[in-house]
Amino acid sequence: MTDNENRNETLPEEESRGASPxxxxxxxxxxxxxxxxxxxxxxxxxxxxxxxxxxxxxYKATLPEGVRSLLWFKEQIDSNYYQDVSDEDFWDAALHxxxxxxxxxxxxxxxxxxxxxxxxxxxxxEGMGLSFFSSTNKIYRVAINSPAFFAETAEGEKGAVxxxxxxxxxxxxxxxxxxxxxxPVPVSxxxxxxxxxxxxxEISKYKAGDTVxxxxxxxxxxxxxxxxxxxxxxxxxxxTYLLYAYNGRAWxxxxxxxxxxxxxxxxxYVSVDEKMADGTAYVRIVEFAGNAGSGFRQLxxxxxxxxxxxxxxxxxxxGGGDLGDLMLIAGYLLRDADSPTARLLTAVYKDGTRYxxxxxxxxxxxxxxxxxxxxxxxxxxxxxxxxxxxxxxSYGTCSYEDVYLTDADGDGAAxxxxxxxxxxxxxxxSTGDVAKMTTAVxxxxxxxxxxxxxxxxxxxxxxxxxxxxxxxxxxxxxxxxLSAIAA
Numbered sequence: 001m002t003d004n005e006n007r008n009e010t011l012p013e014e015e016s017r018g019a020s021p022x023x024x025x026x027x028x029x030x031x032x033x034x035x036x037x038x039x040x041x042x043x044x045x046x047x048x049x050x051x052x053x054x055x056x057x058x059y060k061a062t063l064p065e066g067v068r069s070l071l072w073f074k075e076q077i078d079s080n081y082y083q084d085v086s087d088e089d090f091w092d093a094a095l096h097x098x099x100x101x102x103x104x105x106x107x108x109x110x111x112x113x114x115x116x117x118x119x120x121x122x123x124x125x126e127g128m129g130l131s132f133f134s135s136t137n138k139i140y141r142v143a144i145n146s147p148a149f150f151a152e153t154a155e156g157e158k159g160a161v162x163x164x165x166x167x168x169x170x171x172x173x174x175x176x177x178x179x180x181x182x183x184p185v186p187v188s189x190x191x192x193x194x195x196x197x198x199x200x201x202e203i204s205k206y207k208a209g210d211t212v213x214x215x216x217x218x219x220x221x222x223x224x225x226x227x228x229x230x231x232x233x234x235x236x237x238x239x240t241y242l243l244y245a246y247n248g249r250a251w252x253x254x255x256x257x258x259x260x261x262x263x264x265x266x267x268x269y270v271s272v273d274e275k276m277a278d279g280t281a282y283v284r285i286v287e288f289a290g291n292a293g294s295g296f297r298q299l300x301x302x303x304x305x306x307x308x309x310x311x312x313x314x315x316x317x318x319g320g321g322d323l324g325d326l327m328l329i330a331g332y333l334l335r336d337a338d339s340p341t342a343r344l345l346t347a348v349y350k351d352g353t354r355y356x357x358x359x360x361x362x363x364x365x366x367x368x369x370x371x372x373x374x375x376x377x378x379x380x381x382x383x384x385x386x387x388x389x390x391x392x393x394s395y396g397t398c399s400y401e402d403v404y405l406t407d408a409d410g411d412g413a414a415x416x417x418x419x420x421x422x423x424x425x426x427x428x429x430s431t432g433d434v435a436k437m438t439t440a441v442x443x444x445x446x447x448x449x450x451x452x453x454x455x456x457x458x459x460x461x462x463x464x465x466x467x468x469x470x471x472x473x474x475x476x477x478x479x480x481x482l483s484a485i486a487a
Contacts, residue, residue: 001383002423003323111432123239123290128232137167137182137199137221143239144252151232159269160230169215170202174229182221208234241292244299245282246306263298279309288321288384293328300332300367310372320383331361334395344391347440373398374485378406382417390444400460404481407463414463420451
């Protein structure tokens with residue numbers, strides 16, 4: 001989870017030291033002949049140079065040993081390395097390397113890198129809109145409102161690209177498909193895949209405006225026979241992070257062509273498994289970013305107008321996001337909140353300072369009334385997702401027994417990721433460079449900290465059936481959950 005307040009860190013300005021010009025007067029009798037101004041200038045320059053180098057070497061001698069070693073190493077590269085390494089590349093590598101001593105959630109960004117990160121938080125993307133589970137060719141996300149989301153087969157079948165499918169080939173035409181096959185390898189918790197031809201290597205060859213032909217299988221990662229071919233034209237798009245489904249229809253925010261996000265029926269593009277009947281509404285929060293926070297009111301209004309009686313909140317594979325979006329959404333999902341600013345999280349900082357973050361509103365009764373609320377989560381449910389889950393448990397929206405966790409090992413034990421810490425961004429106002437730092441440990445309103453632990457079946461949450469790993473995002477597990485909550 002990140003707090004996206006940019007804090008400008010500036011060094012104190014160097015003290016200005018100057019003297020008023022002295023008044024001139026005639027030289028007294030017997031005084032030495034004045035030194036020519038040109039010579040005075042030369043001596044002054046030489047003195048300044050001497051002071052500069054003297055000061056530089058004195059300064060260098062006082063630097064910490066690591067900094068002196070880094071400067072020495074740069075000198076060796078500049079003098080002896082067989083190729084030129086620019087100052088920019090050297091210092092960029094040094095700064096990124098320094099971030100390696102921090103935890104995996106902290107990072108250094110150049111101004112250009114942070115622009116990409118920031119645009120991602122806003123949902124501003126470019127490409128086809130597919131994300132894959134690590135080290136596999138299995139799709140875990142088809143970005144809503146992306147080119148892949150609206151892609152059709154040559155026969156006009158809509159919603160042809162779905163999460164859970166395998167991308168087994170990529171090409172510039174249907175007749176020039178290059179294999180992106182992955183050989184399944186058994187591992188603890190399911191199956192992973194390895195390959196000498198990563199998906200990213202093929203996809204990266206294409207740019208916005210190019211049409212790419214995808215060969216997709218619903219069977220396995222090395223399948224070439226039971227496949228469909230789907231053309232997708234890469235383009236800029238704004239991802240939407242909310243999906244709502246009820247009574248055979250699905251809704252999401254879709255660009256209306258003018259850049260505005262409009263609440264739209266997207267049923268023909270969404271898998272039938274996400275369209276619920278019998279009083280159950282399906283709500284997926286893909287990530288706490290973009291329009292997720294600001295758009296949740298419209299989702300809540302749709303739920304109310306549909307007369308739904310229970311909600312399945314799907315947080316599977318939601319790795320977190322922005323604290324501001326979490327605060328907005330939490331305002332709708334805390335059943336027994338005692339005020340419109342109920343405590344959502346407590347952050348404890350390095351110096352012991354404690355800061356309470358509050359939900360933005362108290363709207364549960366207005367929109368959800370006496371609804372039953374259930375949650376689907378897995379080992380990739382992390383950070384802001386776990387914080388929302390903790391707040392819902394703390395305020396009685398649901399209990400541990402209402403949480404369904406993916407049983408990745410098939411042994412009846414399951415958990416969420418376990419990230420109970422927060423990051424903040426700090427900006428260097430002179431360069432635009434940004435440091436993302438883990439700054440605080442987080443506690444739920446009931447005092448629980450789940451860092452490195454997560455929400456587990458030991459807490460009373462239920463392990464699901466039908467999923468072989470956290471990368472198994474699909475039908476069997478969702479069918480199991482829906483049957484269980486409808487019983």
